[in-house]
Amino acid sequence: MSRGPRDDRPQQGRLAVVALLATCLIPFAAGTLAQVGAEVSAGPRTPYFRDVTREAGIDFTHFTGASGELYFVETVGAGAALFDYDGDGDLDLYLVQSAMLGPKGIEAATFSPRGPLPLSDRLLRNDLDPGAAGDSPPRFVDVTEASGIRATGYGMGVATGDYDRDGHVDLYVTNFGPNQLWRNNGDGTFVDRTREAGADDPRWSVAAAFLDYDLDGWLDLYVGNYTNFRLASNKRCHSASGFPDYCAPGSYDPEPARLLRNRGDGTFEDATARAGVGEPGYTLGAVTADFDGDGWVDIFVALDQMPNQLWINQRDGTFVNEALLRGCAVNAVGIAEAGMGVDAGDVDQDGDLDVFITHFSQETNTLYLNDGAGGFEDATQASGLGPPSWPYTGFGTGFLDYDNDGRLDVLVVNGAVRFIPELYHARDPYPLHEPDQLFRNLGGGRFEDVTANAGPAFALPEVGRGAAFGDIDNDGDTDVVITNNNGPARLLRNEVGSARRWIGLRLVDRHGGDDVPGATVEVAAADGAVFLRLVRGGASYVSAHDPRVLVGLGDAEGALRARVRWPSGRIETFTGLPERTYTDLREGRGVAEEGGG
Numbered sequence: 001m002s003r004g005p006r007d008d009r010p011q012q013g014r015l016a017v018v019a020l021l022a023t024c025l026i027p028f029a030a031g032t033l034a035q036v037g038a039e040v041s042a043g044p045r046t047p048y049f050r051d052v053t054r055e056a057g058i059d060f061t062h063f064t065g066a067s068g069e070l071y072f073v074e075t076v077g078a079g080a081a082l083f084d085y086d087g088d089g090d091l092d093l094y095l096v097q098s099a100m101l102g103p104k105g106i107e108a109a110t111f112s113p114r115g116p117l118p119l120s121d122r123l124l125r126n127d128l129d130p131g132a133a134g135d136s137p138p139r140f141v142d143v144t145e146a147s148g149i150r151a152t153g154y155g156m157g158v159a160t161g162d163y164d165r166d167g168h169v170d171l172y173v174t175n176f177g178p179n180q181l182w183r184n185n186g187d188g189t190f191v192d193r194t195r196e197a198g199a200d201d202p203r204w205s206v207a208a209a210f211l212d213y214d215l216d217g218w219l220d221l222y223v224g225n226y227t228n229f230r231l232a233s234n235k236r237c238h239s240a241s242g243f244p245d246y247c248a249p250g251s252y253d254p255e256p257a258r259l260l261r262n263r264g265d266g267t268f269e270d271a272t273a274r275a276g277v278g279e280p281g282y283t284l285g286a287v288t289a290d291f292d293g294d295g296w297v298d299i300f301v302a303l304d305q306m307p308n309q310l311w312i313n314q315r316d317g318t319f320v321n322e323a324l325l326r327g328c329a330v331n332a333v334g335i336a337e338a339g340m341g342v343d344a345g346d347v348d349q350d351g352d353l354d355v356f357i358t359h360f361s362q363e364t365n366t367l368y369l370n371d372g373a374g375g376f377e378d379a380t381q382a383s384g385l386g387p388p389s390w391p392y393t394g395f396g397t398g399f400l401d402y403d404n405d406g407r408l409d410v411l412v413v414n415g416a417v418r419f420i421p422e423l424y425h426a427r428d429p430y431p432l433h434e435p436d437q438l439f440r441n442l443g444g445g446r447f448e449d450v451t452a453n454a455g456p457a458f459a460l461p462e463v464g465r466g467a468a469f470g471d472i473d474n475d476g477d478t479d480v481v482i483t484n485n486n487g488p489a490r491l492l493r494n495e496v497g498s499a500r501r502w503i504g505l506r507l508v509d510r511h512g513g514d515d516v517p518g519a520t521v522e523v524a525a526a527d528g529a530v531f532l533r534l535v536r537g538g539a540s541y542v543s544a545h546d547p548r549v550l551v552g553l554g555d556a557e558g559a560l561r562a563r564v565r566w567p568s569g570r571i572e573t574f575t576g577l578p579e580r581t582y583t584d585l586r587e588g589r590g591v592a593e594e595g596g597g
Contacts, residue, residue, distance in 0.1 A: 047455030048402055048438065049480070049492040052137040058093070060122055060489045061114040062465075065101035065154070068110055070237070072229050072247050073176045074101065075417045075432065076206065076284075079157040079396075079466030079542030080483050083169045084514075085184055089582075090128040091470045091546055093140060093481060094171060095489050096155035097121050102231055111430075111486060120144065121151035121158075121173065128473060137493060138473050148189045153177050157466070157542025161210030161219045162513040163197075164266050169515055172221060174205035174542070179223070198268045201258050204229060209538030210517050211288040211297050212567045213275075214317055217511060218262035220271075222299055222538070224283030225255035245419050249304050254280040257301070276318050281306050285342035288518055288537035289353050292374030295569045297518040297537075300328075302339030302357050312374070328355060328368045332378035337363045341467070341541035345399035345408045346532040348445045351522075353534060356385075358394025358412055358541070365389040365397075365412065369445065379445055385410065388449045392434045393417060396467030396541040400478040404500035404552025406531055407441035413464030413482055413541075430486055433461040455492065462487045470546025476502040476580055478550060483543070501553040503560060504582035507535060510568065515547050518567045521585075523551045523577075526558020548582060564590065 064074045078096035085092050097119050100106045106113065113119055124140040153175040163170050168184035181199040182190040194200045199221065207224030214220070229252045237247035256278040260268035272278040277299070285302035292298065296313035303309060307329035311319035323329035330336050338360035344353045352370040359365050364386040368376035380386040389412065396413035403409070414434040423431030438454040439447040451458050466483035473479065477497025482490045503523060507516045517537025524530045533549045553560075560577040564585060572590030577583055 046495065048450070048453055048494065048496050049455040049457065050495050051455065051457040051490055052493045053488070053491045055137045056491050057140045058124065058489060058491055060095050062484060062486055062489070063098055063109075063113040063119055064111070064486045065099050066110040066486070067100075067102060067104045067108045069102055069234060070244060070246050071101050071231060071234055072227070072252070073154065073204065075246055075463075075485055076226070077154070077156045077465065077485060077542065078483060079540075080468045080481050080489060081158040081160050081171065081544035082468045082470035082472070082481060082546050083160040083544060085123070085169055086125065086188060087168070087186075089130070090126045090138065090474060091472050092126045093124040094158055095122045095124070095483065096158055096173065096466075096542070097151070099152060099154045101154065118152045121149065121155055123147045123149055126472065130474075137491075143188070146188065148191060149182055150192075151180055151182075153180070156204075156206045157208060158544055159208035159210055159221070159538065160544040160547075161221075161515045161517065161537075163210065163219050163221070163262060165218065165511050165513060167512050172199065172208050172210070174208050174223065176204045178202050179205050179208075193266070197266060198270070199260060201225065203255050206284050206542060207286040207301075207538060209286050209288045209299070210515065211299070211537045212518065213259075213297055213299075213313060214261065215296065215567065215569055216262075216264070217509075217568060218264045219515065219517070220262045221260040221268060222277075222286060222288065223258040223260065224286050224301060225257055226282055226284065226304075227252035228255055239419060239421065239424075241421055243419070243424060246417060248418075249282045254282045254306065256280045257283055271317070274317060276320065277311050279309065279321065281309060284340045285357070285538070285541055287342050287344045287355075287539040289344045289534055290518060290520070290565075291344070291353055291370065293352065293372070295565065297567065300342060300344065300355055302342040303336075304338050304340065305336065307336045308339055308357070326375045327378070328376040331366055332380070337366065340393075340395045341397040341413075343398045343539045344536070345534055347399060347408045347410075347441060349407065349443075349531075351530070351532055353532075356397060356399065356410060358397045359389070361391055361393045361416065365394050383445055384447045384449075385439060388437060388439070392437070395465045396482065396543060398467055398469045398480075398540050398545070400469050400480070401550075401552040402438070402478060402494060402497055403440070404477060404497040404502050404554065406529065406552050406554030406556060407443055409441045410439040410447060411467060411480060412437045412439070413467045415463035415465060415485060430463065432463045432485070434464070435459050436464055436482065457482075457490055457492055465541060466543040467540050468543040468545055469540070471504070471548070471550055474582070476504060476550065477552075497552060501556075501579055503551050503553065503577060503579050505549040505551070505562060505577075506582055506584045507547075507549065507564060507566075508584050508586045509566060510587040516567055517547075520565045521549050521551075522563040524561050524563070525553065525556035527556055529554070529556035553579070
């Protein structure tokens with residue numbers, strides 16, 4: 001997540017990176033954060049995204065619990081989830097909150113908390129008018145108390161999935177401390193089933209993702225843990241300039257992840273050792289998908305200051321970490337980077353899943369292109385995504401087709417974790433803020449920075465962390481919820497995508513659930529255009545996304561069909577699909593392919 005005095009990576013590696021990037025980074029080295037922010041804010045009158053947070057009734061500010069102790073955990077949270085908890089066809093919002101840290105009372109907090117005490121996570125119901133989709137922003141109502149959710153821990157992230165297969169989406173919340181599994185009762189309320197389900201992890205958990213790794217029809221759970229940091233063992237660290245600063249992760253030992261196998265009776269068993277995924281690592285991001293095309297879901301893990309992990313499913317309940325073998329453990333010059341956020345998608349439109357990871361400043365974010373057999377190549381510099389990311393520390397990220405031209409674009413939420421010297425010396429109250437970024441896919445594996453046109457919210461002085469993606473107003477384009485460390489959550493509504501043709505798909509498995517992480521859909525038009533999309537498990541950073549598949553059709557023409565590879569291994573084709581609406585595709589009702597499950 002950061003590099004500081006304790007970072008022990010080889011100096012030769014640093015010089016190699018600098019030599020590789022120097023020719024394309026000169027323009028960025030000359031500019032300051034303030035100058036970049038000014039450029040961003042000078043966009044057109046009609047931005048790609050509009051901040052409708054207040055209009056939508058969202059009033060939430062994350063609280064770090066800082067009191068001047070500079071506890072390492074303070075800068076890491078927190079995320080959000082977009083999911084339909086009440087089954088009414090629109091996306092509701094779950095926002096993760098943190099709490100006061102250490103022995104001092106809340107009156108000693110550096111920043112005053114907003115909201116009733118004790119602070120807790122919030123559940124906001126979307127009361128979107130079905131007949132007004134796209135014409136007005138959604139309206140969210142806080143239903144936390146009525147829902148029964150009492151999440152007052154030091155929150156990090158959230159994952160969504162129907163773990164008990166009752167047709168209602170449940171929540172798994174990661175914390176600095178014990179996690180929580182909230183079972184959806186289907187009547188607007190939730191109940192804490194953590195202990196009964198055996199789903200707890202008392203360590204510092206950050207990433208989490210539901211997946212069906214053994215193809216038994218039940219959602220299992222991957223929990224990524226970070227470091228063994230404890231308040232009592234907090235260390236005093238300093239910046240390179242000598243002023244007090246937050247520590248780097250290398251100050252503490254990494255923790256192993258945990259894989260929980262769903263028994264199918266409402267409980268989980270710890271399958272970490274048997275599956276072989278317990279290798280310690282500074283886990284911040286994880287995404288689940290079938291990266292090698294064998295029909296079994298794998299796990300890609302973005303590690304902080306350590307080589308990434310790519311756990312390839314061996315189809316017998318075990319995994320093998322093949323990241324180094326497959327070319328995605330380190331970057332093109334052999335350096336392990338500080339991985340935070342991660343996403344998977346077909347960015348070069350060649351029918352396989354590529355990977356994008358956000359990193360610490362002066363490392364660049366990294367794009368790995370899949371060769372079709374699960375091998376990867378670092379295409380960062382050729383893509384144009386490297387140089388613009390050099391000054392910033394990226395966290396939440398995602399592939400989204402914001403303009404519905406059929407190509408997956410990239411959004412990155414930025415925010416430092418160690419004090420920015422210029423801001424610190426200017427006495428900025430929280431000197432970690434950086435602008436967010438939006439990159440448009442030009443085709444051929446190339447991107448351009450279009451942040452200047454993205455909207456004023458991208459230039460706000462905030463400390464970005466989570467990014468949750470989904471069509472909040474059901475108008476056929478992708479909106480985004482951004483969460484900020486020690487700052488407000490923001491709803492950015494897409495203003496441009498729905499003007500183009502699109503198709504929306506809700507995948508419903510054979511058990512009636514619409515949470516099918518790891519499923520892929522190929523939408524094909526009569527003119528030969530094909531678009532591959534993934535139902536993501538995990539992805540971004542500490543956040544969960546709209547499980548529906550939204551495909552911008554660009555210039556594609558003619559009748560549409562969808563080829564779905566279900567997590568069960570079954571492959572089916574559906575035809576006669578209408579545009580500009582969401583259609584349910586139910587497993588078992590398409591035309592099945594032989595040998596596909």
